[in-house]
Structures are given as C-alpha cells and as structure tokens.
Amino acid sequence: LTRVMSTVLVCIGQCGNQLGAEYLSHQLAVEPSVVSDALGNVRAVFVDSERKVVQSMCRKYPALRGRVPDANCVTARQGRGNNWAYGYSASGDEALCAERLVDDCIRRVGEQCDYFSGVLLAHSLAGGTGSGLGTRLAECVRDSLGLQLLAHCCVLADRDTPLQNYNSLLALSRLAGLADCMLLYRNSSEASPAQVNESVASHLSRLLFPCRSLYKSCRLGGNELAELTRSCCPLPGLSLLRTASANDLPCLLRCRPRPASTVAAVAVLRSPSGSKIRAPKSADCDALKAYLRPVAYNAFPVDYWMDSGWGGGGSSLTLAYNSVSVVDWLVPIATKSAAQLSAGAYLHHYERYLPDAREALRLVSVQFEDLIAGYRSMR
Missing domain, CATH: 3.30.1330 (60s Ribosomal Protein L30; Chain: A;)
Structure with a gap:
C-alpha cells in the first residue's frame, strides 16, 4: 500500500496550531510519508494572528523542525481579542485575508499532493481567530475549491469566558451549513490543554491513518476522511461527529x-x-x-x-x-447565549465589526435552534 495523504491540514489560532502540531507529530512518528511531501515538508498550513504562537509551536514539537516552510506559516501582528466578528473581518490585516490564504497557501500545498481530495481545518470555536477566521476560511475554501471535501476538527470550550458562547453560536451555525464533516471535541475543565491536545490527536491519528481494508485492490491510500464523511454524514447539514x-x-x-x-x-x-x-x-x-x-x-x-x-x-x-x-453540547451554548443576548451583554464587543450585532445574533440563534431541532428529529 502506497500511503499518501490527500487532505491538506489547515491549523488556525492557538488551539488549532497546537492540536495540528500534536496530530502531525503522531503521524510522523508512525509513517512520515502519510503527511509529508517528497521534500519532507508536512502538508499543512499554520495560521494565527500572533507570530509567537506559530514560533512556539515549532520549538515545542521537535518532529516538525525543518518540516514547516516559512511559506506555509501565515501570521499577523496582533490577536483577535477572543472576538468572532474581529476574526471574521480580519480588519486591517492583509496577511489574514482569507481569499489570499486559500489562493496563495492552501491551493499551492494541495497541488503538491498526488491527489487532492480536500481540506481539514483545525480550530477552536471559542476564540476570535479560531472561530472567526476559521469561519471565513471555510467560506472561501467552499467558494474557491468547489466540490473538494471540507472538514473541520473543532474544539468547544468548557471554561466560561465572556464571549465564548456568542463565538461558538456564530461559528457553529455557519459551519454546519458549509462543512461536509465536523469532528467535534470539548475541552475538559479537569484536563490540561496538553492532555486535551494529546487525546484529540490520538483519536484523529487512529481514524485518519491509511487503513488497508479500504484499499484491498489498489495501492493508493489516504482518503479516509472522505470515506468517514460518506459513511457517517448521510444527511445534509447534520454532520457533527x-x-x-x-x-x-x-x-x-x-x-x-x-x-x-x-x-x-x-x-x-x-x-x-x-x-x-x-x-x-x-x-x-x-x-x-x-x-x-x-x-x-x-x-x-x-x-x-x-x-x-x-x-x-x-x-x-x-x-x-x-x-x-451532540445536542447535549449544543443546548448549553444556545441557552447561555440567549440569556446574554436578552440582557444585551457584551454586544459592544461585536458592534464595531458586525453591523446591528443584536439582530445578527438573533437571526443566528434561530439558525442554531434549527440545527438542534434537526438533530432531535433524527430519533
């Protein structure tokens, strides 16, 4: 079996970069060719609004040293303030222009694959860069790459921060209609971020490493993510795994x-x-x-x-x-964000980047309730 990964990994924000680096380290330890090109570079793009996140990631994971070209790292000068609207707009940062990221980085790395089936975006749903820029990138990938597979590995926050419920609400309601498949995880207040990254990366490695039973009659592997989507996501818009x-x-x-x-x-x-x-x-x-x-x-x-x-x-x-x-994870987001919206809490954080933030959040809440209702109707 010739094991060739056909999916480009895009790591967005601090959570996404740490998770992606852990996952790549797992795969490199098993068989480097699964996630590397002919030059030994990993088939991944690292995106964050702060340069120090990407730099510290490369220092922390020895397996990635010398395998991440500078052209595959895209950073800006300041964070997104844990604000979905700020991350989505990428205001003032041409480096984080989603359209350019897709055309200049993701498409280039995809063209180096033996066969390119799609993109896996790794990010959080609570932070500004992960949720906001992650949503914008997903829209651009869908528009630019058309029928290519679009999958997400998303992490929900278990620790309360002022804007995380709004951020998760805005991101999930949009991504549910864009993504072919979303692997959903949740931080545990009882586990450290490193333990969460290790657990999620271990699950991803065991799911997506080329599997021989799928390719009995050919020598080309690496399309596990597409097969997972085909098997587990038969209903459009209901693709949370x-x-x-x-x-x-x-x-x-x-x-x-x-x-x-x-x-x-x-x-x-x-x-x-x-x-x-x-x-x-x-x-x-x-x-x-x-x-x-x-x-x-x-x-x-x-x-x-x-x-x-x-x-x-x-x-x-x-x-x-x-x-x-999965409804058990969605309902608390809907309940808490509805309570905040009813009280008008924290809306001023969004109004600069999201016109009529209250009405926008109200409409998104309706979409999110439809997502929950869709899952409940599957019983």
Whole structure:
C-alpha cells in the first residue's frame, strides 16, 4: 500500500496550531510519508494572528523542525481579542485575508499532493481567530475549491469566558451549513490543554491513518476522511461527529455517556504491524450496535475498517459516530447565549465589526435552534 495523504491540514489560532502540531507529530512518528511531501515538508498550513504562537509551536514539537516552510506559516501582528466578528473581518490585516490564504497557501500545498481530495481545518470555536477566521476560511475554501471535501476538527470550550458562547453560536451555525464533516471535541475543565491536545490527536491519528481494508485492490491510500464523511454524514447539514477510542471493545463499551439515536458510525480496528487482525464476531457487532442505540431506519449503522499495519502502539478500537447525543453540547451554548443576548451583554464587543450585532445574533440563534431541532428529529 502506497500511503499518501490527500487532505491538506489547515491549523488556525492557538488551539488549532497546537492540536495540528500534536496530530502531525503522531503521524510522523508512525509513517512520515502519510503527511509529508517528497521534500519532507508536512502538508499543512499554520495560521494565527500572533507570530509567537506559530514560533512556539515549532520549538515545542521537535518532529516538525525543518518540516514547516516559512511559506506555509501565515501570521499577523496582533490577536483577535477572543472576538468572532474581529476574526471574521480580519480588519486591517492583509496577511489574514482569507481569499489570499486559500489562493496563495492552501491551493499551492494541495497541488503538491498526488491527489487532492480536500481540506481539514483545525480550530477552536471559542476564540476570535479560531472561530472567526476559521469561519471565513471555510467560506472561501467552499467558494474557491468547489466540490473538494471540507472538514473541520473543532474544539468547544468548557471554561466560561465572556464571549465564548456568542463565538461558538456564530461559528457553529455557519459551519454546519458549509462543512461536509465536523469532528467535534470539548475541552475538559479537569484536563490540561496538553492532555486535551494529546487525546484529540490520538483519536484523529487512529481514524485518519491509511487503513488497508479500504484499499484491498489498489495501492493508493489516504482518503479516509472522505470515506468517514460518506459513511457517517448521510444527511445534509447534520454532520457533527463525536469520537471515542479504547484498546478493545469491552473498554469502549464502558465509556459514558452512551450515544443516543445514532444515525451512522465507523469503527476502526487496528493492530500492530506484523500481528493478525480478525473481523469482529457477530456477538461483538451486536454489542456495539446495542451500545450505539442506532435509529430504526438505518439497517447497517456501523461500517468496520481494519488495519494490521498500525505502527502507533498496541491494538485499538476507535469509533466515530453521528448521534443525537451532540445536542447535549449544543443546548448549553444556545441557552447561555440567549440569556446574554436578552440582557444585551457584551454586544459592544461585536458592534464595531458586525453591523446591528443584536439582530445578527438573533437571526443566528434561530439558525442554531434549527440545527438542534434537526438533530432531535433524527430519533
């Protein structure tokens, strides 16, 4: 199997850069060709409104040293103030012009792929650069690259900051209609940022590393993200995925809370190089199906991928699923942002960059409620 990654990773903001660097380090440790071109440079673009974020990222992760060309790093002179509207407008910073980023960086890196299937944007939903510029970049990728896959790896904040609910509301309501697939994660107040990055990067690596069972009759791999989207996102606009990972099925079945009303899922089974991997038994499939509690109208809710060439550690089972359970993460955003909007709180932060901020947020709130209603209707 010739393993060639066909997706360009775009890391946006502090969270996105740290998460992307952790993910790339995982992949480079397993098989560098998955995320590198012929010159050894990673197929990634790093974007932030502050230069120090990108510089510290390259220092912190030794695996990336010498693999990130200056042309793939785009920075500005100041932060976005944790403000979605400021990040979206990129006011006063030509370097962060989304249209130029797509044409000058993302398209160039994509053209260096053996085959280019799309873009994976990694960013937070709470900060100004991640949520605002991430949304603007997604719009430009969709406009410029057309039918190419557009996927996101997004992190929700679990710690309360004044603008995070507005930022998440504005970003999610827009991205849900743009993205083909969104892998959604949430910071834990009990875990450090480094632990969260490690966990998310581990899940991504196990999901997206080329899987042999998908390419039995050809030697070209690397299209796992497109296959994940095809399997788990059958309904337009309802493409928010959650993931879970464990060493084996019994450990996975102990993960709580259980998913509810799962529309579709992908289970990725990996074993170390040289060891044999076996197809799951009927009893195991039934146990996983019971754990997912699938909707009645999908007769085949779980796709199984298997790979015996995994060099990233021991055996693992990683699950990605599209479930009504994601509503548990969306409702608090809607509730808290509605309370803030009703009180007129923090609107002055947005009014400079977002005309009639109150009305704009009210309309976005309606769209967000439609997203929640769409998921609840899947039961």
